[in-house]
Amino acid sequence: MRTFKLEQSKTEVITPHGGLAVVGYSLNTMTSLAKTSRTIVKRHGISNIDLIRTYLGLICLGKSDFEAVEQTRHDDFFKAAMGIKQSPSSARLRQRFDEDAQALIPLLDEASVEFLHNASISVGTLVTGHVPLDIDVFPMDNSNSKKEGVAYTYKGHDGYAPIAAYLGTEGWCLGCELRPGNQHANKEFIHTLDRVLPRARHLTEAPLLVRLDSAHDAADNRAYFRAHGVDYLIKWNPRSQDGLAWMDKAHAAGALWCHVRPGKMETLVSEPLDGTGDRLIVKVTVRQSDAKGQMFLEPEVSLEGWTTSLSSEIADEATVMALYCDHATSEQFHSEFKTDLDLERLPSGKFDTNDLVMAFAVLGYNILRWMGQRALLGPDAPVRHSAKRRRLRTVMQELMYMACRLISSGRQLSLRFGRNCPGFKAFSRVYGSA
Template sequence: MQSTAWSKGLRVTADGTGVVSHVGAALLRMLADRVGLTGALSTVLTRREWWPGHDRGRVLTDLAVMIADGGEAICDIDVLRHQGEVFGPVASAATCWRALDEIDEVRLRHINVARAKVRARVWAMLGQLPVARAAGRDIGAGVVVLDVDSTIVIAHSDKEGAAPTYKHSYGFHPILVTCDNTGELFAVRLRPGNAGANTAADHLDVLTDAFAQVPTAHRRHLLVRGDSAAATHAVLDWLTEKGRKRGRTVEYSIGWSISENEHDAITTLPTTVWSPALAANGGVRDGADVAELTGLLTLPGWPDGMRVIVRRERPHPGAQLSLFEERDGWRYTAFITNTRTGSLQWLEARHRAHARVEDRIRCAKDTGLGRLPSREFAINTAWCVVAAIAADLIAWLQLLALHGDLATAEPKRLRYRILHTAARLVRGQRRQWLRIPKSWPWAEQITGAFNRIAAIPAPG
């Protein structure tokens, strides 16, 4: 009886006043304003002799806040719109549709320029860029690590661009670039479902956008990681050329397909050249070894200085092995890099840290990318850019205003603990006060975050 007694005498009415929900969304909205994102988007989306009822920079920022808050459809903007006592005037769903429909290729480029400008300001506020890590150690102070990968977004209806995918599903095949240092989503390119995984032109487009997102002061040393889909002549030649610019180092660590040439080279390796691989914590990985194949391979046409490193490990139960692997019982994977220093074990562990991009993609799908709202490809493309802005807002909130476990929490946890918090709205002393229940475990962290964001100097 005790387990059900909590609802005894409970009644629900719809006549409450002074209570607002999704208080944490105001954190993101205020952050966007204070770092200059709203103003920058307003500037680049302004058109001559055209005065819309709702500023388009404000509309896109509100859409990004709605997506970060867990919205999955444009009509979810009503969650903010119907709390005007806190958020003020918010555009309707119809206006949001029109705003997305107005974004063409030219405006997409302008939006990316605005994002890069604001990102430079945010990174300047950080003082020191977070250092990416692998195998329990820093990859290098000042090294900006970019992870490129593609994913499948399932479509449950016949949308423009939706097509059968190589994974025998139906939908889209976007390609993304994330920053391992900060968790930001630098660039995303929506592609039809039948787009190739190793299409060099698409990789170059998204990498070009991502490089432009790196603030100029931090472009001196870049590391690009990817899987074997990025291992094409065009991509590697482009990265090599970028690294030849004066004062800039561009390293790569990219998966490499193992063919008969690699099989032949592996069979000639003496047992003594294999070194134990490193685990994620920096210790020795039991049952895994690494070795270099570069000197045993003929690599005509590939960039000078490219190294091929192979890893072997005992397969887990149920793993699918090739005929070559079945002969000796090892499972082999390889990657290429132009990094000249560091042990093979360290370079291989640094490459395996690329797997974190899967977590970034999963979070991106949970923040707008997983459900595309329109039948029109152009609107869905604009939606993906707004989703990237939403991912950036979450990353900036964690970098600039949160501490402890919330600074590394995934979006879903942030929503349950911060963004969806309810509070009482009180007016007095010519101010509005949001009073969060003192019993809420994360109340102090929310108020602290508000104070830190409010202290950010207004953009000039």
């Protein structure tokens, strides 16, 4: 077996994460953070934009802890790629974020939407011609910690429950606001809509279809959507509805029953909602026996329903159910925040600082998503199975963690990739379009 002689160069700068060049270029040319960050006045110390560039670079590498910045303080490539003039220490980064979290969060939110607009992203539509806007809460496990805002979540563990909004079939993130773990999903939801809907309008002129789960089945939400001219599709919360009464209502309406198997039948009942043209669609399932043929003493009736502003001419009952089923895709986007970006456990003990970390994550998420859509779906991309989008982990594996050599010659910085680098063509295409 051949063994290798190990050597460490004293002059060459070789990096394992060449994709930072795209992240830094996107941040510095497609957002105005370098200008807006100056509104947070500091008499001395490291500039706000250098703090932003440093932590965003870490987030895009899947590193959320502040201590990871110590590895980059003397990394010439990291500083050159992100445009950093002065690198902070981990203690200074944490301290400044604790001080300025509330002032930085709106700047990052605006920069994220600004990036998506300047990047001329494509926003996928549904069969109805609507652009989906999926809003949902997801739990983040921060058990065995005393962080501010950590509480018992609906998943049965202590943590946070942020609410995220995704636009289009690609899953562009318009916001991910941190919330205490025990906060109900519908609490302050109208304020979330006030922030998210203008961002969606800024990115697309197509009609929107807001899709929500049953936690948001409330008359106030439906009235809000009607007042703002936005279509909605919400999972119905049956609460204390009587199943037998709905079965009788279906019989009285002359509904057609589908016998799924012996002892089980189901039908759909549709009726007006709130005295408007909106609809409530209820799927009534009656079981007189189990799957093995064991008869019940009384029939079991289960209800599943959806409220929607989509007319029957645009979407029949089957289409409405399929559209809501597609809402579950947003669960994949949640997992990318928690696993790919390593944000299951947030790094700070302060709630506002962790909320700022989520704002950084939204911007990093959108940059990585854009890189995947631009570079990893073409014929010259590294060999992967065909897909409509690439998850963030794939983008990080194929583009972010590309080894290259930093060369400085004639006041010009160059990146030299390996002869057999499989992602070079894709990388050069996305960097050239940034």
